[in-house]
Amino acid sequence: MKDEAKTITLDDLAVGDRYLSREYPLDTAQIKNFARDFDPQPFHLDEAAAARSFFGGLAASGWHTAAMTMRLMVESVPFADGLIGAGVEISWPRPTRPGDVLHVESTIVDITPSKSRPDRGIVTLKTDTFNQNGDPVQKLVSKLLVFRRGAG
Amino acid sequence: MKDEAKTITLDDLAVGDRYLSREYPLDTAQIKNFARDFDPQPFHLDEAAAARSFFGGLAASGWHTAAMTMRLMVESVPFADGLIGAGVEISWPRPTRPGDVLHVESTIVDITPSKSRPDRGIVTLKTDTFNQNGDPVQKLVSKLLVFRRGAG
Numbered sequence: 001m002k003d004e005a006k007t008i009t010l011d012d013l014a015v016g017d018r019y020l021s022r023e024y025p026l027d028t029a030q031i032k033n034f035a036r037d038f039d040p041q042p043f044h045l046d047e048a049a050a051a052r053s054f055f056g057g058l059a060a061s062g063w064h065t066a067a068m069t070m071r072l073m074v075e076s077v078p079f080a081d082g083l084i085g086a087g088v089e090i091s092w093p094r095p096t097r098p099g100d101v102l103h104v105e106s107t108i109v110d111i112t113p114s115k116s117r118p119d120r121g122i123v124t125l126k127t128d129t130f131n132q133n134g135d136p137v138q139k140l141v142s143k144l145l146v147f148r149r150g151a152g
Numbered sequence: 153m154k155d156e157a158k159t160i161t162l163d164d165l166a167v168g169d170r171y172l173s174r175e176y177p178l179d180t181a182q183i184k185n186f187a188r189d190f191d192p193q194p195f196h197l198d199e200a201a202a203a204r205s206f207f208g209g210l211a212a213s214g215w216h217t218a219a220m221t222m223r224l225m226v227e228s229v230p231f232a233d234g235l236i237g238a239g240v241e242i243s244w245p246r247p248t249r250p251g252d253v254l255h256v257e258s259t260i261v262d263i264t265p266s267k268s269r270p271d272r273g274i275v276t277l278k279t280d281t282f283n284q285n286g287d288p289v290q291k292l293v294s295k296l297l298v299f300r301r302g303a304g
Contacts, residue, residue, distance in 0.1 A: 038219035067190035091239035
């Protein structure tokens with residue numbers, strides 16, 4: 001099942017390594033479908049109610065933005081054993097809107113080998129999600145469990 | 153569009169206020185559907201690959217756990233103007249599995265009125281997601297924008 005293109009282990013990583021995703025276009029139906037399942041609030045479901053809300057118009061759930069970001073991270077960050085998150089911090093500086101085209105840029109900001117388990121470490125990855133205007137819609141910092149070569 | 157049952161504003165909140173959700177049953181098809189869309193990694197999509205992975209068996213995406221948690225928060229936290237997140241911290245102490253029945257417990261841990269905008273404040277809400285054994289599968293701390301009465 002391992003993607004042959006994904007061969008990068010903890011041994012290969014360095015602080016400053018960067019990964020750029022493809023673009024992900026988002027439409028109104030996707031926003032409403034996600035909201036219906038997971039975040040059924042008026043400003044994610046109904047244009048008129050959204051116009052009267054804090055958001056001033058239909059906005060994607062922040063959790064939808066997070067989920068789309070993960071899709072783009074899975075495609076663009078080529079760790080051999082996958083992306084296994086221990087914890088994250090997220091902020092949403094502005095809404096994601098219908099018609100937005102998202103992409104994500106990830107940068108390794110820290111690598112801490114495990115003291116107790118020499119086959120692994122924690123990689124801190126900073127991932128910003130941008131819309132088509134270059135404005136950030138999400139800022140994510142992830143602590144990822146990454147294995148050494150042959151350990152996964 | 154405002155739910156008549158949701159009438160709680162910043163004026164009504166106190167540190168220590170708690171909210172308990174209903175139960176949310178999760179099956180294999182839901183786990184694979186979410187993963188196919190947003191987190192297409194072998195340990196979320198394929199039982200055999202998952203058995204050989206770090207997870208030792210099929211596990212839900214952490215972002216799926218987060219999304220289900222949001223669904224339960226929307227239903228159980230009755231803020232008049234909705235749940236508007238500025239930022240969050242999440243950890244996933246153990247995997248969410250097929251057959252799990254989740255519920256969430258939310259507690260207000262801080263209330264900070266805005267100095268610059270007297271109609272609003274930031275409420276820090278700690279939300280733990282538990283499986284049917286009472287074990288936490290996600291720990292979430294959210295900074296939520298909450299309005300005073302009549303301001304939303």
